[in-house]
Amino acid sequence: MSAHVANVRPQPDQVLVDIVDYVLGFEVDSALALSTARYCLLDTLGCGLEALSYPACTKLLGPIVPGTIVPHGAKVPGTSFQLDPVQAAFNIGAMIRWLDFNDTWLAAEWGHPSDNLGGILATADWLSRTAVAHSKTPLTMKHVLEGMVKAHEIQGCMALENSFNKVGLDHVLLVKLASTAVVGQMLGLTRDELINAVSLAMVDGQSLRTYRHAPNTGSRKSWAAGDATSRAVRLALIAKTGEMGYPSALTAKTWGFYDVSFKGQPFKFQRPYGSYVMENVLFKISFPAEFHAQTAAEAAMTLHGMLAQRGLTAQDIKRITIRTHEAAIRIIDKTGPLANPADRDHCIQYMVAVPLLFGRLTAADYEDDVAQDPRIDALRAKTVCVEEPQFTKDYHDPDKRSIANALSVELNDGTTLEEVVVEYPIGHKRRRDEGIPLLIEKFRNNLARRFPAKQQQAILDVSLDAARLEAMPVNEYVDLYVI
Numbered sequence: 494m495s496a497h498v499a500n501v502r503p504q505p506d507q508v509l510v511d512i513v514d515y516v517l518g519f520e521v522d523s524a525l526a527l528s529t530a531r532y533c534l535l536d537t538l539g540c541g542l543e544a545l546s547y548p549a550c551t552k553l554l555g556p557i558v559p560g561t562i563v564p565h566g567a568k569v570p571g572t573s574f575q576l577d578p579v580q581a582a583f584n585i586g587a588m589i590r591w592l593d594f595n596d597t598w599l600a601a602e603w604g605h606p607s608d609n610l611g612g613i614l615a616t617a618d619w620l621s622r623t624a625v626a627h628s629k630t631p632l633t634m635k636h637v638l639e640g641m642v643k644a645h646e647i648q649g650c651m652a653l654e655n656s657f658n659k660v661g662l663d664h665v666l667l668v669k670l671a672s673t674a675v676v677g678q679m680l681g682l683t684r685d686e687l688i689n690a691v692s693l694a695m696v697d698g699q700s701l702r703t704y705r706h707a708p709n710t711g712s713r714k715s716w717a718a719g720d721a722t723s724r725a726v727r728l729a730l731i732a733k734t735g736e737m738g739y740p741s742a743l744t745a746k747t748w749g750f751y752d753v754s755f756k757g758q759p760f761k762f763q764r765p766y767g768s769y770v771m772e773n774v775l776f777k778i779s780f781p782a783e784f785h786a787q788t789a790a791e792a793a794m795t796l797h798g799m800l801a802q803r804g805l806t807a808q809d810i811k812r813i814t815i816r817t818h819e820a821a822i823r824i825i826d827k828t829g830p831l832a833n834p835a836d837r838d839h840c841i842q843y844m845v846a847v848p849l850l851f852g853r854l855t856a857a858d859y860e861d862d863v864a865q866d867p868r869i870d871a872l873r874a875k876t877v878c879v880e881e882p883q884f885t886k887d888y889h890d891p892d893k894r895s896i897a898n899a900l901s902v903e904l905n906d907g908t909t910l911e912e913v914v915v916e917y918p919i920g921h922k923r924r925r926d927e928g929i930p931l932l933i934e935k936f937r938n939n940l941a942r943r944f945p946a947k948q949q950q951a952i953l954d955v956s957l958d959a960a961r962l963e964a965m966p967v968n969e970y971v972d973l974y975v976i
Contacts, residue, residue: 505688505740508760509695512647513687515766516674521639526768528959530638530645533596535956536776536932537607538974539939540595541588542571543856546942549834550591553716554584565626567618570974571943578612578619582672582726586611586719592856593715593838594781596774596920598645599888599896602652603784603820604664606774608718609644612672612726613637614971616679621968632679634970635963640675642771647671649770653891654761658824660754663700665721670694672725680733689738693728695750696742707827710836763891773894776920778931781856785821786844788915789898793848795913796902800849807849807868809904813876815841816899816912818884826878834859845900846872887916896921933957948973 521527544550555574556562567581568574574584586608589595596607614637621631648667657666673694677687700721704713732738743750744759751757780790800806817826827840837843837859846869848854857863884897901912919928936956940949952973955962962970 503741503744505692505738506743508743509688509691509740511766512670512674512691513684515647516643516678517684517687519643519766521642521768523642523768523772526642526771527635527638527963529771529774530641531956531959531962532776532929532932533607533641533645533771533774534610534634534638535936537589537595537610538570539936540590540592541585542939542943542974543594544588544591545571547591547856549712550588550715553587556580565619565622567615567622568968568971568975570971571976573976576615578615579723579726579730581615581619582612583716583719583723584611585615586722587716588719590718591715592781593783594777594856596776597784598649598652598770598774599784599820599894600649600653601656602658602664602667603824604648604652604667605718606645606648606668606671606770607641608665608668609648609672609675609722610637610641611719612676612722613640613644613679614967615723616676616726616729617967618971620679621966625966625968631966631968633963634965634967636679637967638963640679642768643678643766644671644675645770645774646766646768647674649774650762650764650766651760653763657699658702660756661702662754663702663705663717665717666699668718669697669721669725669728672722673728676726677729677732680729682729682733686732686735688740689736690729690732692738692740692742693732693736694725696739697724697728699754704835705839707829707836710839711833712835714835714839773922775896775918775922776928776932777918778920778928778935779918780844780854781838781859782844782854783825783839783841784918785818785825785896786841786898787918787920788896789815789817789821789841789900790844790848790854791918792898792900792913792915793845794852794854795915796900796910797849797852799910799913800902801852805904807846807872809906810849810872810875810902811905811907812903813845813849813872814901814903815845815876815878816881816884816901817841817878818888818897819880820885820888821898822878822880828873831864834861834864837864840873841878842873842876843869845876846870894921943976944974 648671887895897916899914
């Protein structure tokens with residue numbers, strides 16, 4: 494005999510309610526969070542501009558139907574496209590994630606909270622252009638910055654204690670959830686409508702991590718976040734029509750997310766939502782590399798200099814030992830053939846070999862013409878990774894949040910160079926004073942890839958003036974980036 498399930502509509506899951514009440518009720522009053530959000534905005538847009546140099550990215554951009562232009566639609570920075578907000582969110586999201594060079598959050602689940610900018614900026618721009626067309630007041634860039642703070646917070650706080658990768662799900666699930674909440678608020682959804690929207694995000698099928706791992710590592714990992722943030726815009730627009738939600742999307746017995754996809758376990762939380770994540774977010778400043786390898790690449794650059802001082806090269810190396818943290822071993826410790834750039838930028842051995850050989854690590858170094866150099870695979874074969882328990886402990890310590898790597902090199906003559914240890918990458922909060930000038934320089938370089946000098950300067954004049962940027966209408970700021 495089967496047991497009957499009472500068909501009584503439950504109250505919404507508390508996790509969904511907490512997200513919605515935070516988005517609707519929290520006032521971003523942290524000067525540090527807003528300042529960091531501004532630098533995050535510049536860095537994220539700059540990463541997107543650099544990606545436009547790669548045909549593998551640009552082939553995915555533009556309208557679904559070629560030639561389509563949407564009146565009052567959102568514009569895609571660095572291009573001439575003007576699209577509906579869903580497709581614009583995909584375009585912007587794919588651009589900013591393509592080279593694995595935007596910000597990072599590391600915890601039980603890692604991810605890139607600035608991925609949410611795809612949906613946030615596209616929606617804000619579309620709403621602003623529509624408002625201006627109807628003689629109404631557009632949103633300002635401060636609304637975008639506040640939306641970024643909240644999206645970062647939702648994604649980051651959910652990630653602190655909940656590992657989606659351990660159940661085979663990709664972290665872009667959190668992009669979809671955070672973007673849905675923030676975009677829904679921008680669209681003016683009521684509290685009930687917004688709860689419906691975030692429930693729709695959880696009911697959705699979630700992306701598998703298949704495309705991030707051997708033997709299937711591929712370029713979907715570069716557009717998956719664009720897909721997630723654009724789906725969020727679509728779900729928020731669906732909810733705005735009054736479409737119903739699913740209040741126990743997480744907790745429903747058998748059919749809810751916990752039972753289907755999370756081994757029956759509820760989400761855990763370390764802290765309430767505020768502005769913690771934006772204040773502590775990690776920037777990728779020096780290297781377009783998976784973040785667990787940032788300090789390894791920095792250490793390799795130092796070792797490259799030490800070899801050069803001795804008149805030696807990477808060919809004089811017999812063995813490389815990387816002491817690292819558990820997450821790095823689980824995600825990027827990789828042997829065997831590397832099939833494509835997406836495979837290479839998630840291999841710590843590759844990201845150490847290139848700077849040891851050439852004294853650099855750029856996005857171009859993952860391409861086939863560089864990867865075919867036999868010396869790279871020769872160094873990879875000489876490299877071993879071992880977990881350092883203290884590094885793993887400090888990685889999870891909320892007061893440290895280090896991402897440490899230590900490199901030691903044994904030479905062919907039997908001598909060993911002094912081990913190089915880097916605990917905190919230059920994009921870490923503990924190195925902000927050192928990192929921000931370099932981040933701004935990275936932004937300048939990325940502007941120069943796409944725009945003439947006069948247009949570069951116009952963007953910089955606004956972007957480096959916090960008060961002016963916050964007050965500027967979204968559509969006017971985005972127009973500065975139009976080709």
